[in-house]
Amino acid sequence: xxxxxxxxxxGGVTSSLGKGIIAASLAKLLQARGYRTTIQKFDPYINVDxxxxxxxxxxECYVTDDGAETDLDLGHYERFLxxxxxxxxxxxxxRVYLSVIEKExxxxxxxxxxxxxxxxxxxxxxxxxxxxxxxxxxxxITEIGGTVGDIESLPYIESVRQLLxxxxxxxxxxxxxxxxxxxxxxxxxxxxxxxxxxxTLMESGIKADILVCRTEHELSDDLRQKxxxxxxxxxxxxxxxxxxxxxYDVPNLMLEEGLDTVALKKLGLSEKQQPxxxxxxxxxHQLKNPKNEVNIGLVGxxxxxxxxxxxxxxxxxxxxxxxxxxxxVVSIHxxxxxxxxxxxxxxxxxxxxxxxGFGSRGIEGKIDTVRFARENxxxxxxxxxGMQMAVIEYARNVLGYKDANSIEMNENTAHPxxxxxxxxKDIENMGGTMRLGAxxxxxxxxxxxxxxxxxxxxxxxxxxxxxxxxxxxxELENAGLKASxxxxxxxxxxxxxxxxxxxxxxxxxxxxxxxxxxxxxxLFVSLVKxxxxxxxx
Numbered sequence: 070x071x072x073x074x075x076x077x078x079x080g081g082v083t084s085s086l087g088k089g090i091i092a093a094s095l096a097k098l099l100q101a102r103g104y105r106t107t108i109q110k111f112d113p114y115i116n117v118d119x120x121x122x123x124x125x126x127x128x129e130c131y132v133t134d135d136g137a138e139t140d141l142d143l144g145h146y147e148r149f150l151x152x153x154x155x156x157x158x159x160x161x162x163x164r165v166y167l168s169v170i171e172k173e174x175x176x177x178x179x180x181x182x183x184x185x186x187x188x189x190x191x192x193x194x195x196x197x198x199x200x201x202x203x204x205x206x207x208x209x210i211t212e213i214g215g216t217v218g219d220i221e222s223l224p225y226i227e228s229v230r231q232l233l234x235x236x237x238x239x240x241x242x243x244x245x246x247x248x249x250x251x252x253x254x255x256x257x258x259x260x261x262x263x264x265x266x267x268x269t270l271m272e273s274g275i276k277a278d279i280l281v282c283r284t285e286h287e288l289s290d291d292l293r294q295k296x297x298x299x300x301x302x303x304x305x306x307x308x309x310x311x312x313x314x315x316x317y318d319v320p321n322l323m324l325e326e327g328l329d330t331v332a333l334k335k336l337g338l339s340e341k342q343q344p345x346x347x348x349x350x351x352x353x354h355q356l357k358n359p360k361n362e363v364n365i366g367l368v369g370x371x372x373x374x375x376x377x378x379x380x381x382x383x384x385x386x387x388x389x390x391x392x393x394x395x396x397x398v399v400s401i402h403x404x405x406x407x408x409x410x411x412x413x414x415x416x417x418x419x420x421x422x423x424x425x426g427f428g429s430r431g432i433e434g435k436i437d438t439v440r441f442a443r444e445n446x447x448x449x450x451x452x453x454x455g456m457q458m459a460v461i462e463y464a465r466n467v468l469g470y471k472d473a474n475s476i477e478m479n480e481n482t483a484h485p486x487x488x489x490x491x492x493x494k495d496i497e498n499m500g501g502t503m504r505l506g507a508x509x510x511x512x513x514x515x516x517x518x519x520x521x522x523x524x525x526x527x528x529x530x531x532x533x534x535x536x537x538x539x540x541x542x543x544e545l546e547n548a549g550l551k552a553s554x555x556x557x558x559x560x561x562x563x564x565x566x567x568x569x570x571x572x573x574x575x576x577x578x579x580x581x582x583x584x585x586x587x588x589x590x591x592l593f594v595s596l597v598k599x600x601x602x603x604x605x606x
Contacts, residue, residue, distance in 0.1 A: 081266025136506025406434030423455030456575030
């Protein structure tokens, strides 16, 4: 049996350097060379998963097919590799401690004193090797969240040290991502922060095998030589990662720098073949040479932070490339919209997406947006809460139920067109208890949804507690709002659309989670296409 090889990616100097993008780019190159590769993320916070975190704190919560609420980096992994991730690909300190404490309560440690070393570190090492032991992968890349030197990262760094020793030479390497800042006053790049960061790593017993240096300026030969000497790495293992115009350029930049070649050499693996990036580069060519341009409004309540809607923004990039169209996403805060301001803020748009979210803040603005899109024949897509707002808007302004609402916003509404799901009614814990993961949906023949997907049955990922209230189905359908997608097992309405509108569709699930470079999501592709047609009219 082939031994699985492990690559650990750590970060130094500052957070947000893009460990996830570097890990995903390296994985893409290894995959393109014919190696079965996966990536996992270990996060040092004590939340059990990111499901209860505010998007302002941590960006969006990404959901996998098997219902894991995970870090947004897993979205990058899937978009780059086109391989689904799972519960095993994201582990937090909270999950590790919870597991160890549960074992202690069951008496599994036989009266021993439970400590960070060895009990917590053993748990981490087990989870680090879980995917590798499945036999499905040749190489497992593990991204360690946070920055080397953080108190909360220490157990992970110690676990990596132990694991490298246990795996033996050639079976595990460490890539350290660091910042080489440019001091404008001095007019030069500075290597000292990187030297300190590598020293901190070495104090923990880990030697960096490869340095990836984030920089705004080219690294000179002398600088690379200096970094190699003082950080104890070979010169070819000093990799420059310069700012790119799009994250999708990074695999090619890493290929030029030889990151994959150096990594394979250190793992004792052959290069197999030249990386096959034909499809990837075809996508990049279309992305960079658009023939059209459209403005699509993203109406949500977390728009100040780009990462809150990361998957939606990336899905627009994929869909734009397919349509050879530059998509300008215009972020609009739903709290700042009302009956009077909606028209002035929305009138120049070629398409509108009403985003997912929770809670009552900014709700009326979303409803006004839906109304504007519906009455002015602007292509519209509502996702999750956005779909629910479309139902409320229709009930209020077409059926005339002026107080129609969701139980989430008003428990006492006379017309709860959006209701709490039956299985959610007795739930007390907030974390990990929503309807999560991939669920079936049957699409009715001759509907817009059916035409978009080109198939009768689909699987899409969910993250919600509230649902379309079936009691209002007949009334809404008779008034022109059709339920075109329904879960075959529960009867839950998943998709609504309006027939006599160029493009108006709301979905209860999150299509953005499944959009990848290789497989752009059909709903986004169709929305961009409709926006181009609307603009050309």
